Amino acid sequence: MPRPSQRDRILDAYTDLVVTSGPETVTLDAVAAAAGVSKGGLLYHFGSKEALLDGLLDRATELNAADLATARAAPEGVARYYLRTSVTDPAGDSAVFRALVALLKLAATEPRAAAATRRCFAVWREAMAEELGDPLTADIVAVVGDGMYLRAIVGDTSEGLTGDLEEVLRRARPR
Structure with missing residues (x-):
């Protein structure tokens, strides 16, 4: 099975954080850390928290x-x-x-x-x-x-x- 793309890893991390911690606690920094990417890498794929939600x-x-x-x-x-x-x-x-x-x-x-x-x-x-x-x-x-x-x-x-x-x-x- 191919390794998930960086974009998919970010969405997976965002989903997991929303499910486990609740949406009010989710930050871009937390999503980037959970996805194993830099904040810049996250912002490359999702330019804002709104874009992450859209994803x-x-x-x-x-x-x-x-x-x-x-x-x-x-x-x-x-x-x-x-x-x-x-x-x-x-x-x-x-x-x-x-x-x-x-x-x-x-x-x-x-x-x-x-x-x-x-x-x-x-x-x-x-x-x-x-x-x-x-x-x-x-x-x-x-x-x-x-x-x-x-x-x-x-x-x-x-x-x-x-x-x-x-x-x-x-x-x-x-x-």
């Missing part, structure tokens, strides 16, 4: 789109994939999980992060509505998945739900 927003959106493409291609379907990965992504500490957690942490104080998070959620609901044939059912499945995601973050595997995703989907579908 994270773009990355999170790209990772979300790639994850949705994977779900669309999966034999299990988008809704089942969404529910399953709501537990496995946090447990596996995937890139998309870390990026979305960073967005969620930033969303409390950064309107652009909140808007990006809403867009990420919306594309999943739209895809599930296409698959399930009903926007309300898609929203219900999304909310269940989001709850499973939050539980997984704190170590709760939602075994009752994950043990029978087909039953969860059956109960969510309109009659």
Whole structure:
């Protein structure tokens, strides 16, 4: 596997610091140190803290789109994939999980992060509505998945739900 670019290492460091320390504590100096680059190297790729945020927003959106493409291609379907990965992504500490957690942490104080998070959620609901044939059912499945995601973050595997995703989907579908 090729070594990540300096730009990717900087975004990784920024994401990790936002997730582990909170956005209010993140400085350009801290990001540069965590990425193993000089502050000048960081500023070469991201001329300001705003540009660094833009990079994270773009990355999170790209990772979300790639994850949705994977779900669309999966034999299990988008809704089942969404529910399953709501537990496995946090447990596996995937890139998309870390990026979305960073967005969620930033969303409390950064309107652009909140808007990006809403867009990420919306594309999943739209895809599930296409698959399930009903926007309300898609929203219900999304909310269940989001709850499973939050539980997984704190170590709760939602075994009752994950043990029978087909039953969860059956109960969510309109009659």
